[in-house]
Amino acid sequence: MIRSYIQAARISFIAFIAAAFAMAAGAAGAYASFETKAEYAVLMDGETGAILYEKKGDELMSPASMSKLMTMTMLFEALKEDRISLEDEFTISENAWRKGGAASGSSTMFAKVHSRIPVKDLIRGVIVQSGNDACIAIAEGLKGSEAAFAEAMTERARELGMEKATFANSTGWPDPAQKMTARELAILARHMIYDLPDYYPYFAETEFTWNGITQHNRNPLLYLGMGVDGLKTGHTEDSGYGLVASAERGERRLIMVVNGLGSERERSEESQKLMEWGFREFKEYDLYAAGAVVENADVWQGVYDKVPLVVTEDVTIIMTRDARKNMKVTAEWNGPLQAPITAGEQAGTLIVTAPDMPTRRIPLVAGADVEQQGLFGRALSSLKQMIMGQ
Missing domain, CATH: 2.60.410.10 (D-Ala-D-Ala carboxypeptidase, C-terminal domain)
Incomplete structure (x- = not known):
């Protein structure tokens, strides 16, 4: 009875309990002692969403290409809701080519102008190659323009509990209105892992070839055999070097965000240390x-x-x-x-x-x-x- x-x-x-952790979060060291060179950092327990460690986790920062996770969320949700299919094709417009293609000098999929590319390949172009051309093609394919897509990204972010994030573009290209917090990036990663699981395996792919050019995934932790299976790097002069990563060991999953680091090497070393520390120091205790x-x-x-x-x-x-x-x-x-x-x-x-x-x-x-x-x-x-x- x-x-x-x-x-x-x-x-x-x-x-x-996840909400309790989130509301009680304060300065770095509020949960346990750890030092990192990252200007911003968050370590989250995957299952509960509990924040295990944070450093300036609620301060707005430039997310660079890590904001592509929001672009992928919009695309994956459209796929999940059967509004599009993996076989549908989006066009690389002249705008997408000039702003994000070979002509832009930025991270690119090297897609040809006016070519039509299946969604399944654009996904890899974004995740593995960090292609800005692929992002803009997705934005234009889903909402008609990148500006309309960015507006929809911000609206969807609010629905997912990201109260501070704002988006001006689909790529993470520097813009005063392109801001997120480290906590929001962790929330977004958790949403992708647990609510969009059919598409999460794309983040573990280490290389992709398009237009005869092979590029490798920039996530340094994918190659270290430490259980990491995603998600996304980021780098601009304004943001420094950043990484959103997740690892699973046994029944435990951790989600980590770092940003504001000084080099690729520093990003690799600091993110590895934080992830290893989280698995080593924290444990689940069953009380009742x-x-x-x-x-x-x-x-x-x-x-x-x-x-x-x-x-x-x-x-x-x-x-x-x-x-x-x-x-x-x-x-x-x-x-x-x-x-x-x-x-x-x-x-x-x-x-x-x-x-x-x-x-x-x-x-x-x-x-x-x-x-x-x-x-x-x-x-x-x-x-x-x-x-x-x-």
């Missing part, structure tokens, strides 16, 4: 199974004088091993609870604290109905309180 009430009032603990009774709360004027307080979901906490040694778990409620009480209603809070980590608060719900006593019973309870102080 208790279980049925829990299911009826079910809360997504994973979403709650869904439906577990955490505490029995006193009840005032109820047919029962106690009611169980339970969690609605498995409670798993991600923290460092050192923090686990000094973790404290307590249950709080404003008691005694006043009858009548309905099973499933929030009745208290589970509080988890540990050194160098934000306090986490998890809702506790009543595990059973407790009806109110009759008039005579309530009178006796009041008399008992006056006599005994209870």
Whole structure:
């Protein structure tokens, strides 16, 4: 019976704990001690979205080609919704060729002007070759113009919870209006990995040939055998060197963002160190199974004088091993609870604290109905309180 009430009032603990991490995030070192040369950095747990480490994670920055992840999100969502197919072809307009092709001197797929290219190849042109021509062709193919596409990118970013990101183009070309935060890039990567899984394997491809020219994926971590399977590099003079990467080991996945580094070598070294540190230092700890009774709360004027307080979901906490040694778990409620009480209603809070980590608060719900006593019973309870102080 208790279980049925829990299911009826079910809360997504994973979403709650991810939000708790996000709201509590502060300066670098808020969760654990780590130093990086990156000007901006975020390390996220893939499953929960919990932020394990951040440095200027909520400050706007120039994302360079890492903003191509938003372009790919727009394309992959169009594919998922069957608005286009992988075999559809988009045209490399003169605009796309001049701004992003061989004539531009920027990252390019080397597509020929006025050629028609299947979507499946444009995807590789963007992900593997970082082709600006491919991005502009996608933008024009989906929305008619790059300006209209950029407007749609910003709108979709808001829907995905990215409140600060703004887009002026599909490529990441420097523009005062092309800004994102490191946290937003991590949110976007997580969306692609978990909500668009059919298309995520493209990010693991290491080379692609088009127009007789073979180019290799610029993601340095793909070649190190450390479980990395995506996502995207970025570099402009304004942004420095950046990388959005994700790695999976066993059942754990981490998502990492770094930006503002001084060279390709520095980008490779710093991103590798941060990713390895995350897998080494953080561990999942199972505290309670869904439906577990955490505490029995006193009840005032109820047919029962106690009611169980339970969690609605498995409670798993991600923290460092050192923090686990000094973790404290307590249950709080404003008691005694006043009858009548309905099973499933929030009745208290589970509080988890540990050194160098934000306090986490998890809702506790009543595990059973407790009806109110009759008039005579309530009178006796009041008399008992006056006599005994209870």
